[in-house]
Amino acid sequence: MAIIIILLVVWAALGVVGFAFTGLFWLGIVAAILFVGTLAFGIAQRSNHRTP
Numbered sequence: 001m002a003i004i005i006i007l008l009v010v011w012a013a014l015g016v017v018g019f020a021f022t023g024l025f026w027l028g029i030v031a032a033i034l035f036v037g038t039l040a041f042g043i044a045q046r047s048n049h050r051t052p
């Protein structure tokens with residue numbers, strides 16, 4: 001679970017950098033997509049482990 005949190009922090013940081021600079025707007029878009037994908041993966045993994 002720690003790797004998921006680390007990845008979310010990295011994607012958020014890249015998203016901020018991407019949206020802050022005009023030439024790196026594409027980086028913000030990619031980071032946002034990866035952030036949502038990682039979040040969905042983490043939620044799916046967490047719900048799978050709670051099943052008795």
